[in-house]
Amino acid sequence: MRACIHRGSKEIGGSCIEVEQSGQRILLDLGLPLDAEFNTPRFLPPVRGLDGSDPSLLGILISHPHLDHYGLxxxxxxxxxxxxxxxxxxxxxxxxxxxxxxxPLPNAGWDCRSGKSFDVGPFRVTPYLVDHSAYDAHALLIESGGKRLFYSGDFRGHGRKSALFERMVADAPRDIDALLVEGSSLSRLDANGTFPTESDVETQFADAFHQTHGLALVHTSAQNVDRIVSIYRAAKRTGRTLVIDLYAAAVLEATGNTNLPQSHWDSVALYVPHTQRLHIKKYFLFELLSKHSHNRVFERDLSGAPDRYALLFRPLHRNDLERARCLAGAHYVYSQWEGYWDRGMYDYLRAWLESHGIPRTCIHTSGHASPRDLKTFVQAIDAKHVVPIHSFRPDLYPDLFANVEAHADGEWWRV
Ligand SMILES: [Zn+2]
Incomplete structure (x- = not known):
């Protein structure tokens, strides 16, 4: 078995690994580079058969639904x-x-289920569900030609599914020849650094909601399902109803997990902002709307008792909230990567918050393993070779792990 990292050996984003055995090939991830302003074919790695013309490309396995892993x-x-x-x-x-x-919508192919192996030509693939900020994320074990390659994907040990990390460490896949392990946190924390846990985040939210006299606005991604759970639990602890829009309601339903907050739950309500109402009309999403309208609230509800709600906020809510006159005493909590603010992407939002005198707080934790957890993970797997991927600091790997063998983008190597 041979492998080539097309992108990701020294950067976060655009991850793509090609694996070859007996002339047949699969790809692991096909991500959009993080600095790509547009999603264009010119970012495609030089892989034969992406246009469907070469059947020796058997398929593409995506570790998890984040654009830097599936965007291309x-x-x-x-x-x-x-x-x-x-x-x-x-x-x-x-x-x-x-x-x-x-x-992009993924083509038909294989459904990954944790622990359930399947064959793709000469490759035996075994997905392992991992704790990450994307829903249904997997690490992938690829076996072929008597060799075993383990690709960590993105993972962490401090989220709501930390039990998956503990289980992996306690009963790690063994006899791994090459471990491709992400190192996102290495450019952010020192070797013993850790991140707050998702339960710490829940407590911080509860404190923030408690201290807010008006509407709590929480700005996060509806696809960060772990975070939605933290916000929901904090809202419940402080007597607030979590208000979601139709997009979030549809995403939560699509998880198929009835243990996750859903639009019909008692402490959840649906509020449909104006631009979404137009979108529903344009794309005939009436059935979806009626399915999630069990606990629908309107502007008058928000303005009548803003302190009873925690709204999953998106910038498109601004006009609606102004019209509803429900912003007195409001508090905005940003709960995503702060880099977007540092890059000036939300300058317009800063101005809007300031014009309404709304304070801004950031409550967040990383979707990636801390260096300490990475060390525990790599030690448990004890692979013959540890290959850096998805990190801006591959140079730090040898300080943390044994048997590091770095491979540059575009270099083919024998597993
Ligand atoms: Zn990710």
């Missing part, structure tokens, strides 16, 4: 099979109703 699927022929988590596939399908054409 937009430019792949429908003839190329794609495998990913069954729930992840449904979430992307549900999300696509709200951003038509913007996000």
């Amino acid at each position: 699927l937009a430019h792949v022929s429908p003839a190329v099979k794609v495998g990913l988590g069954a729930s992840a596939r449904r979430v992307l399908r549900a999300a696509s109703d709200f951003v038509p054409g913007e996000w």
Whole structure:
């Protein structure tokens, strides 16, 4: 078995690994580079058969539904099979109703289920569900020609599914020849650094909601399902109803997990902002709307008792909230990567918050393993070779792990 990292050996984003055995090939991830301003085919790695013309490309396995791992699927022929988590596939399908054409929909292919192996030509693939900020994320074990390659995908040990991390460490896949392990956190924390846990985040939210006399606005991604759970639980702890829009309602339903907050739950309500109402009309999403309207609230509800709600906020809510006159005493909590603010992407939002005198707080934790957890993970797997991927600091790997063998983008190597 041979492998080539097309992108990701020294950067976060655009992850793509090609694996070859007896002339047959699969790809692991086909991500959009993080600095790509547009999703164009010119970012495609030089892989034969992405246009469907070469059957020795057997398919593409996607570790999880984050754009830096699947974004370039937009430019792949429908003839190329794609495998990913069954729930992840449904979430992307549900999300696509709200951003038509913007996000690629994975081609038909394989449904990854944790612990269930399947064969793709000469490759035996075994997905392992991992704790990450994307729903239904997997690490992938690829076996062929008597060799075993383990690709970590993105993962962490401090989220709501930290038990998966503990289980992996306690009963790690062994006899691994090459471990491709992400190192996102290495450019952010020192060797013993850790991140707050998702339960810490829940407590911080509860404190923030408690201290807020008006509407709590929480700005996060509806696809970060772990975070939605933290916000929901904090809202419940402080007597607030979590208000979601139709997009979030559809994503939560698409997980197929009835233990996750859903639009018909008692402490959840649906509020449909104006631009979404127009979108529903334009794309005939009336059935979806009626399915999620069990606990629908309107502007008068928000303005009548803003302190009873925690709204999953998106910038498109601004006009609606102004019109509803429900912003007195409001508090805005940003709960995503702060880099977007540092890059000036939300300058317009800063101005809007200031014009209404709304304070801004950031409550967040990383979707990636801390260096300490990475060390525990790599030690448990004890692979013959540890190959850096998805990190801006591959140079730090030898300080943390034994048997590091770095491979540059585009270099083919024997597993
Ligand atoms: Zn990710």
